[in-house]
Amino acid sequence: MSILLYLIPIALGLGFIGLAGFMWTLKNGQYDDIEGARWRILSDDDLPNR
Amino acid sequence: MNVPLRDWQAFASLKPDGTAEMNLAVEGITCAACMSVIERGLKAIPGVTNARVNLSTHRLRVDWAPDACDASAVVARLEALGYRAHPFDPTRRNAEEEAESRELWRCLGVAGFAAMNVMLLSVSVWAGNVSDIDPETRDLFHWISGLIAFPAVAYAGRPFFRSAYQAMRHFRTNMDVPISIGVWLTLGLSVFQTMRSAREAYFDGVLMLLFFLLAGRALDHAMRRRTRSVVENVAALRAFTAAKILPNGDVVDVPLSRVDPGDRVLVRAGERISVDGIVVDGSSDVDQSLVTGETDLAAVMRDTRVFAGTINVSGQLIVQVTAAAAGTLLDEVNRLLEAAAEGRSRYRRLADRAAQLYAPVVHTAAFATFLGWWLSGARSPADSMIIAVSVLIITCPCALALAIPVVQVVTSGALFSRNILVHSGDTIERMAGVDTVVFDKTGTLTLPSPILLGAKDVDRTVLARAGQLAAASRHPLGRALAEAAHAAPCALGTREVPGSGIEASVNGQIERLGSPEFCEVSQDDVAALLTRHPGASLVAYAPGDAPPVLYAFQQGLRADAAATIARIKSAGYVIEILSGDRTDAVRTIAEELGVERWQAEVTPTGKIARLEALKAGGRRVLMVGDGLNDAPALAAASVSMSPVTAVELAQASADAVFIGDRLSPVADGLSIARRAHLVMKQNLGFAVVYNAIAVPYAMAGHLTPLVAALAMSGSSLLVTLNALRLRADTRTENAS
Numbered sequence: 053m054s055i056l057l058y059l060i061p062i063a064l065g066l067g068f069i070g071l072a073g074f075m076w077t078l079k080n081g082q083y084d085d086i087e088g089a090r091w092r093i094l095s096d097d098d099l100p101n102r
Numbered sequence: 103m104n105v106p107l108r109d110w111q112a113f114a115s116l117k118p119d120g121t122a123e124m125n126l127a128v129e130g131i132t133c134a135a136c137m138s139v140i141e142r143g144l145k146a147i148p149g150v151t152n153a154r155v156n157l158s159t160h161r162l163r164v165d166w167a168p169d170a171c172d173a174s175a176v177v178a179r180l181e182a183l184g185y186r187a188h189p190f191d192p193t194r195r196n197a198e199e200e201a202e203s204r205e206l207w208r209c210l211g212v213a214g215f216a217a218m219n220v221m222l223l224s225v226s227v228w229a230g231n232v233s234d235i236d237p238e239t240r241d242l243f244h245w246i247s248g249l250i251a252f253p254a255v256a257y258a259g260r261p262f263f264r265s266a267y268q269a270m271r272h273f274r275t276n277m278d279v280p281i282s283i284g285v286w287l288t289l290g291l292s293v294f295q296t297m298r299s300a301r302e303a304y305f306d307g308v309l310m311l312l313f314f315l316l317a318g319r320a321l322d323h324a325m326r327r328r329t330r331s332v333v334e335n336v337a338a339l340r341a342f343t344a345a346k347i348l349p350n351g352d353v354v355d356v357p358l359s360r361v362d363p364g365d366r367v368l369v370r371a372g373e374r375i376s377v378d379g380i381v382v383d384g385s386s387d388v389d390q391s392l393v394t395g396e397t398d399l400a401a402v403m404r405d406t407r408v409f410a411g412t413i414n415v416s417g418q419l420i421v422q423v424t425a426a427a428a429g430t431l432l433d434e435v436n437r438l439l440e441a442a443a444e445g446r447s448r449y450r451r452l453a454d455r456a457a458q459l460y461a462p463v464v465h466t467a468a469f470a471t472f473l474g475w476w477l478s479g480a481r482s483p484a485d486s487m488i489i490a491v492s493v494l495i496i497t498c499p500c501a502l503a504l505a506i507p508v509v510q511v512v513t514s515g516a517l518f519s520r521n522i523l524v525h526s527g528d529t530i531e532r533m534a535g536v537d538t539v540v541f542d543k544t545g546t547l548t549l550p551s552p553i554l555l556g557a558k559d560v561d562r563t564v565l566a567r568a569g570q571l572a573a574a575s576r577h578p579l580g581r582a583l584a585e586a587a588h589a590a591p592c593a594l595g596t597r598e599v600p601g602s603g604i605e606a607s608v609n610g611q612i613e614r615l616g617s618p619e620f621c622e623v624s625q626d627d628v629a630a631l632l633t634r635h636p637g638a639s640l641v642a643y644a645p646g647d648a649p650p651v652l653y654a655f656q657q658g659l660r661a662d663a664a665a666t667i668a669r670i671k672s673a674g675y676v677i678e679i680l681s682g683d684r685t686d687a688v689r690t691i692a693e694e695l696g697v698e699r700w701q702a703e704v705t706p707t708g709k710i711a712r713l714e715a716l717k718a719g720g721r722r723v724l725m726v727g728d729g730l731n732d733a734p735a736l737a738a739a740s741v742s743m744s745p746v747t748a749v750e751l752a753q754a755s756a757d758a759v760f761i762g763d764r765l766s767p768v769a770d771g772l773s774i775a776r777r778a779h780l781v782m783k784q785n786l787g788f789a790v791v792y793n794a795i796a797v798p799y800a801m802a803g804h805l806t807p808l809v810a811a812l813a814m815s816g817s818s819l820l821v822t823l824n825a826l827r828l829r830a831d832t833r834t835e836n837a838s
């Protein structure tokens with residue numbers, strides 16, 4: 053059962069990464085424009101050589 | 103000093119890093135292509151560092167370096183790209199609400215994270231409990247769960263604890279009080295259970311409960327923010343600005359927050375006066391019905407006081423500002439909107455009132471359960487405590503608290519997709535109870551601006567010239583003519599002749615546009631045109647080198663008005679038209695639409711009296727209207743709707759606003775509201791039945807807190823899914 057000593061921290065760590073990611077997207081305002089985001093992915097305007 | 107320039111720079115704000123920022127509501131954004139056209143076009147201006155369109159809210163944010171570029175260049179480029187921009191007053195950004203919504207989402211994230219991780223451990227414990235988990239491992243898992251749950255609850259539960267604390271401090275209870283007590287009792291009990299190495303702890307239940315409640319709250323918040331953002335865009339379109347006269351004589355359009363007492367403001371004919379002040383130059387008639395309720399025009403001259411919200415009808419005025427502009431009309435409209443947004447649903451209020459009864463009853467029941475089991479000696483104190491806590495958890499008014507708001511959120515989403523914006527959640531319920539629909543005529547059944555009659559027989563080149571002159575006018579008929587001619591404003595040296603029209607000198611000729619007398623049209627021509635188009639309004643254009651031309655305008659019905667009226671009628675509603683307009687004009691419209699009950703030449707008080715009479719007859723009335731004279735009637739009706747072109751006060755007193763040139767949103771709103779009301783009743787019934795079954799069961803000790811938590815989450819899920827059914831319903835109807 054000593055494997056649990058590794059697995060539980062790993063599971064919690066992964067969860068924390070997910071939570072931190074969510075907080076980051078929230079802080080970045082990525083939910084401010086849900087309509088626009090799905091179109092932006094198709095636009096190449098952000099490529100430097102265009 | 104005729105058409106003031108808008109001082110765009112006044113709408114921009116400087117950020118600490120030295121760049122300038124401006125927020126605009128952009129008219130004409132329809133799709134993703136517009137988004138990249140605007141962004142690419144603006145970023146091509148030297149100095150612009152960032153331009154970002156928000157496709158959900160139709161807003162644009164532009165950043166630029168103030169030394170390389172300025173605000174008017176940005177607006178000019180937008181104009182060249184074919185989009186009209188309307189500025190937001192930078193002092194009016196609602197940062198507080200934004201912060202509140204972010205906090206809710208952060209709490210939701212934390213609760214979700216913690217619930218998932220604790221559930222992971224709990225499932226292992228449950229599996230282990232029926233197989234071979236050893237007590238040490240189980241205790242370890244419980245301690246880890248507790249370590250996750252405590253900080254998570256302390257963080258994610260703050261919205262509830264804060265509200266519960268506020269309520270208790272004022273000796274009231276609300277829904278959040280039993281929630282907070284239940285949460286902390288269950289946490290405490292779980293720690294106790296863990297310390298004595300028991301088989302069960304209930305950290306998972308607490309976190310799931312918080313997660314569901316936060317989800318409901320975040321949804322509710324999102325709905326209100328969306329309605330508000332659209333209403334704010336509309337407000338920006340109407341530009342709460344004032345034409346300020348600078349010391350050097352220039353006139354610039356500035357946001358109201360940049361007008362101070364002592365400033366001089368120019369108010370042209372046909373404009374709304376946006377400040378309180380004293381007239382220092384000019385004379386005119388002012389429509390004060392908004393302020394005093396009097397419909398007769400008041401004559402104003404030098405040294406007369408004028409008030410924000412009144413309309414300057416005939417001449418040009420220069421007003422010295424006495425009251426700080428921010429404290430006037432804008433605030434009033436905002437306050438009304440906020441009051442409308444805060445208006446809680448009758449059912450929700452009922453739920454809150456129920457909570458006042460409910461919390462003591464439940465807490466007494468739980469306490470009695472504990473005492474009963476303990477004193478009778480049937481269970482140990484700890485087991486009695488578990489039973490008592492399960493009573494608390496199972497009665498936690500989750501399903502009850504979610505039953506109505508979830509339906510409101512889903513319904514307002516469905517209404518939004520049909521171009522209807524609701525100010526408050528209970529609008530939907532009140533709309534569902536309606537059996538009579540009363541329409542105003544002008545601007546509601548008809549389009550807000552008059553249309554040119556016999557447009558086919560009009561000489562286009564003359565019309566184009568007339569249109570250019572008309573574009574400089576602020577008179578409604580002048581605007582309509584400019585629109586019919588597709589004319590853009592251009593710099594003609596025009597002079598407004600109060601009460602008559604405008605004139606301009608073009609190539610040495612005096613051109614005139616205005617009333618037939620002003621343009622010297624013969625009485626016979628006027629009479630001839632009026633026999634062809636009875637009830638039409640006339641505008642004359644005298645090109646100077648040729649005989650004058652007459653144009654006839656009339657209010658046109660909305661394209662789908664007849665179909666919509668037929669649809670509402672066939673659904674069993676009684677329809678009536680109440681109009682302030684002339685009898686023959688109303689009769690024509692009523693006959694065309696097939697409406698038997700109509701009244702013409704009704705005053706605002708007459709409208710209220712008719713509504714009161716209908717109410718006294720046991721009828722529940724939906725009033726649809728747009729004018730200042732409708733505003734009291736809109737507030738008096740059981741529920742009311744306004745087109746988005748309505749005056750601010752009408753919009754603020756209406757429960758819902760519809761967008762676009764069609765009337766069908768009224769019919770859609772009625773049918774969606776009826777269905778939503780049915781689902782609300784189902785949900786409430788379900789919540790009551792659920793409690794009636796579960797509480798005695800829990801008091802009898804047949805329920806562990808785990809099962810209680812699952813049952814409660816299940817019931818919340820059920821009411822949510824039942825509400826979502828509504829969305830699927832309206833979607834399929836939309837597609838068909």
